[in-house]
Amino acid sequence: MIDVQHLNKAFKGKPAVQDVSFSITRGEMVGYLGPNGAGKSTTIKVLTGLLVPDSGVVSVGGLVPWRERRRHVARLGAVFGQRTTLWWDLPVRESLELLRHVYRVPREKFVENLRAFTELLELGPFLNTPARSLSLGQRMRADLAAALLHDPELLFLDEPTVGLDVVAKERIREFVRHINAQRGVTVLLTTHDLGDVERLARRVMIIDTGRLLYDGDLPELQARYGSARELIVDFEEAPATAPLPGLEVLEHSGPRVRYAFSGPAAVPIALVTALAPVRDITVKEPDIEPTIRRIYEGKLLAAHPTSTNPDRSKCLFSQIP
Incomplete structure (x- = not known):
């Protein structure tokens, strides 16, 4: 589904992503972790076609994102915790109707998906409410529905539960698990809420200072670096x-x-x-949060970068001293 080989991107001479390589197969759900400024957003922007890398090979579903952007974006969905795809003054239902036309979703498929998402995300009480009047939890649920109306093969989630209460977080996590398991949607999740990672992703990738330092199973990471x-x-x-x-x-x-x-x-x-x-x-x-904190603060992976599955990550960290 996603194949990245030796990706490099710099801004004003300062490297943002350095020799990053990984692959994600169809139907996987992967957590992409790192401190602020580590290179997560740059990677996502390249994968969505918003940025052109300086060098490297990137393929998403057989397409080069920035060269075949129109076909590419028709097959992906994205939810960013600090932004919305809804029209601010329109009721949620009308925003979803507009997106149906943008993505050319057949009427029958739109009705089917809206019915399913309304039930799974409990959209009913606020479908006729303007986006500006929604709570943060309601808006995030509506944004998830908007991102998946056109049945994308790939979903990018960036901080999908930021600022939400415990109940709202769990509802969104359950929905993401459902669309991954039942619809086979490939999910790449970036978050600072490690509860999201523990509940959603078995595989994690850790990036810091632009370099991919770990690509493997979450339990293996816990066993190696956790308490x-x-x-x-x-x-x-x-x-x-x-x-x-x-x-x-x-x-x-x-x-x-x-x-x-x-x-x-x-x-x-x-x-x-x-x-x-x-x-x-x-x-x-052991909780994952203290583990990740120890890794960041102690630079543990910088000294001993690793991948528990060499086939997943072909950049074997040879450039890291």
């Missing part, structure tokens, strides 16, 4: 505090003991159940 997993055990009664191999006691309060461990959970669970009768066991995975 330890936790095992929370409620024993029938307070157990003896004998040390167990591979387990560090973080907290011991009566019959409840909180351990830290790494690797698969089967061995630690076997050890604690052999120690004393157990009432309940919970395995707590």
Whole structure:
């Protein structure tokens, strides 16, 4: 679906993207992460055809975005958290009708999609409300519907849940999961809300100072750079505090003991159940936010850039010292 090889782009002599290579297959949902100024927006603008790179090869669905832009944009959708595609003074329904004509969506398909999106995104209460009167959560849901009315093959999401409350965020995440799973829409997600990444994308790419530093599975990133997993055990009664191999006691309060461990959970669970009768066991995975923060602040990937799947990323970071 997307193939990027040795992409370079600079502004006034300052590199924004340097030798970036990756590929995304049809139907994937990928998180594209990095601090502000890392090169995420430049990459997205090249992929949408808004920017022409200085060098490199870019193909999206077999098209070169900036050369075949008309055909290209007809096959993609985009939602940017700080911008809207809706007409400010028109009711949402009329904005969607206008977009139907822009994308030449057949009337039957428009009605079918509008019905489905109205149900999935709960648009009904504000379909006849002007965009200027919508809450942020309502506007984002309407923008998602607008971006997908024409059945695009590819969806770019840039900060789709920024500023939203917990309920609104989860509704949007559920919708994105649905269109990815049920309609096969390829999704490239850029966000600073790492809850979006944890709930939506198994694969992540991390870019910093214009260089792609990681391309692989999120669980592998957690295992390599994250904090330890936790095992929370409620024993029938307070157990003896004998040390167990591979387990560090973080907290011991009566019959409840909180351990830290790494690797698969089967061995630690076997050890604690052999120690004393157990009432309940919970395995707590580390949050991604502290992991990403450690990577950015400690420049961990700059020292040891990696890809867990070499076939995905052909720039093997040879230029990074």
